[in-house]
Amino acid sequence: MNYILDPWPWYVSGPLITVVMALLLYHGKTFGMSSNLKTMCTMVGADKVSDFFKLDWKDYTWNLFVVAGAIIGGFIGSHYLSNDSITNLNPTTITELKDLGFNNIGAQLVPAELYDWDAVMSTKGLALLIIGGLLVGFGTRYADGCTSGHAISGLSSLQKPSLIAVIGFFIGGLIMANLILPLIF
Known part of the structure; x- marks a missing residue:
């Protein structure tokens, strides 16, 4: 078992999430990605258009590190810490996805039929x-x-x-x- 490239088991990742949440709660902070969008919109002047964005965005800059960490972590995880193993899916799920027109089911993290540039554009x-x-x-x-x-x-x-x-x-x-x-x- 390659512990670097295999997904972390629940008994490692679960407690890590718990520690992060306990620290955030202790410091009176909340976690969520959508609050970052509100902060970024306020930073570029959305508060001049809508009262919803009237907040002191400097109080929320700490949360922007969450976005940066998600982007950087996703890049590192997909490029350096991924193995090329095929996801083990239920045979019924594979059949249903093939019927919908998906190929190479489980071979990639996300299906190319939805996420490659030809499909997106x-x-x-x-x-x-x-x-x-x-x-x-x-x-x-x-x-x-x-x-x-x-x-x-x-x-x-x-x-x-x-x-x-x-x-x-x-x-x-x-x-x-x-x-x-x-x-x-």
Whole structure:
């Protein structure tokens, strides 16, 4: 077993997330990616257009390191710490994905049919990005946070709105995966 290239087991990554959340809670901070977008919009002057962005963005610059860390960590993980093993998927899932037109299922982290440049720059791909981006942006604003903020930060501090939001995220994911995705492909 190659511990550097294999995914970290839950008993390593779970406690690490717990330590980070405990430190954030101790210092009165919350975690979430969408709050970074609000900070960045405020930094470039969105507070002049909408009262929603009226905040002292300098108080939130610490959270921008989370974005930088996610980008840098994702790059390092995908380029230097990845192995080329095929993801072990349920045979039923493989059959269903093949029926939808996906090839090389499990061979890559994300399917090329959705994420390579030809797919993204197609009319269908651009439409999916624009519509999906608008829906995610609306949902994040309506729920007052994103999946990471509610599921990690909100649930760890026992917030009832976060529990409701996370239940909604799961229901939405099930609807997307089982009802809408087959219609798109």
